[in-house]
Amino acid sequence: MEYSAHFHSAQPVKNKLFVFCIMLSLWVYMLYCCVGYCSTTPTFMMDERSNRRALQRQDPEMLLKSQSRDLLNNDSDADSRGDGWEENKGDAAYDEDDSGIAGAVNGSESKKLPQAIIIGVKKGGTRALLEFLRLHPDIRAVGAEPHFFDRNYEKGLEWYRELMPKTLDGQLTMEKTPSYFVTKEVPGRIHAMSRDTKLIVVVRDPVTRAISDYTQTRSKKPDIPSFESLTFKNLSTNVIDTSWSAVQIGMYARHLERWLQFFPMSQLLFVSGERLISDPSGEMARVQHFLGLRREVTHKHFHFNPAKGFPCLKRPESNSKPHCLGKTKGRTHPNINPEVIQRLRDFYKPFNKKFYHMTGHDFGWD
Numbered sequence: 001m002e003y004s005a006h007f008h009s010a011q012p013v014k015n016k017l018f019v020f021c022i023m024l025s026l027w028v029y030m031l032y033c034c035v036g037y038c039s040t041t042p043t044f045m046m047d048e049r050s051n052r053r054a055l056q057r058q059d060p061e062m063l064l065k066s067q068s069r070d071l072l073n074n075d076s077d078a079d080s081r082g083d084g085w086e087e088n089k090g091d092a093a094y095d096e097d098d099s100g101i102a103g104a105v106n107g108s109e110s111k112k113l114p115q116a117i118i119i120g121v122k123k124g125g126t127r128a129l130l131e132f133l134r135l136h137p138d139i140r141a142v143g144a145e146p147h148f149f150d151r152n153y154e155k156g157l158e159w160y161r162e163l164m165p166k167t168l169d170g171q172l173t174m175e176k177t178p179s180y181f182v183t184k185e186v187p188g189r190i191h192a193m194s195r196d197t198k199l200i201v202v203v204r205d206p207v208t209r210a211i212s213d214y215t216q217t218r219s220k221k222p223d224i225p226s227f228e229s230l231t232f233k234n235l236s237t238n239v240i241d242t243s244w245s246a247v248q249i250g251m252y253a254r255h256l257e258r259w260l261q262f263f264p265m266s267q268l269l270f271v272s273g274e275r276l277i278s279d280p281s282g283e284m285a286r287v288q289h290f291l292g293l294r295r296e297v298t299h300k301h302f303h304f305n306p307a308k309g310f311p312c313l314k315r316p317e318s319n320s321k322p323h324c325l326g327k328t329k330g331r332t333h334p335n336i337n338p339e340v341i342q343r344l345r346d347f348y349k350p351f352n353k354k355f356y357h358m359t360g361h362d363f364g365w366d
């Protein structure tokens with residue numbers, strides 16, 4: 001009898017404990033969701049998630065490994081790591097931190113595959129364009145070059161997506177890898193990811209571009225042969241060596257033909273590398289229009305630095321010093337024999353003409 005009375009008085013306590021446990025579990029689950037774990041692919045099993053984290057941890061090494069290449073034909077740049085800025089590295093809006101201006105926003109952010117990619121060209125002004133775009137509150141971009149579609153494709157789209165910064169709905173995810181434009185397999189691969197991807201190509205006079213490319217290689221390997229001797233297969237015959245990547249990249253019409261097998265012209269935008277320097281806000285207006293964005297990046301964001309010889313970025317709302325790209329951008333080019341330059345100009349003429357015709361735009365290089 002005494003036992004039974006005790007049993008009956010313990011029952012409500014047990015019920016209360018049970019309800020309390022359920023409430024506690026719900027509360028912990030809600031807290032877990034608020035921290036953000038629930039928003040990223042909840043269907044993943046625990047071991048898959050930790051696999052992905054392990055991949056992420058390996059990224060710097062993987063990226064570095066994939067960047068070690070033959071210096072003459074396929075050299076990498078400090079730019080691959082996205083470390084283009086010269087000063088005030090602590091300024092979150094302008095340094096290589098992937099957060100950009102909109103980085104402070106939290107909430108229902110998630111990592112998405114890029115809807116727009118700067119696919120080229122090497123030494124065209126791709127870093128400047130990406131950094132200009134990162135001023136836009138509706139754009140989030142990965143700072144380093146992922147080289148997914150040319151060097152890391154076997155790692156899969158999920159690996160690629162993990163590299164991207166988180167975005168809110170309505171924000172665009174972007175990346176830049178200049179070698180995509182000239183790599184055969186890339187158009188088909190980007191098309192397989194999404195046929196709607198917007199593609200931006202920064203183009204520059206192919207002769208200056210080749211010299212810029214050579215200058216970069218020489219900065220890392222001072223003993224390489226002269227620009228003049230690399231340009232020709234054989235100095236006595238004057239035949240241009242089109243197997244040298246510095247020459248090959250500038251045959252824009254050839255590369256573009258491959259892209260047009262997969263994408264309509266309306267999905268490609270060609271930005272003039274020259275105008276990006278002489279009229280950055282005008283060129284940025286075209287880019288923002290192409291991306292379907294409000295015109296947020298304007299002349300107020302640019303300040304021409306006569307010492308550097310390039311536009312640098314400023315935040316209109318602050319008095320801080322304008323930020324210029326780092327020393328790997330705007331290197332002094334060596335003097336090249338004018339006859340060799342003329343020979344290269346003649347070589348590129350038909351390619352340029354075709355390129356102007358295909359794009360409907362005369363870039364004025366001839």
Ligand SMILES: Nc1ncnc2c1ncn2[C@@H]1O[C@H](COP(=O)(O)OS(=O)(=O)O)[C@@H](OP(=O)(O)O)[C@H]1O
Pocket residue numbers: 077079121122123124125126127128178212213215273276277310311312324325328329330331
């Ligand atoms: N605002 C600004 N500041 C500095 N540099 C600028 C800028 N706008 C365009 N450029 C030109 O960008 C050239 C480098 O091009 P990329 O960034 O595409 O190079 S890379 O392929 O990523 O290595 C770089 O080429 P070089 O002058 O030959 O170094 C610059 O001419």
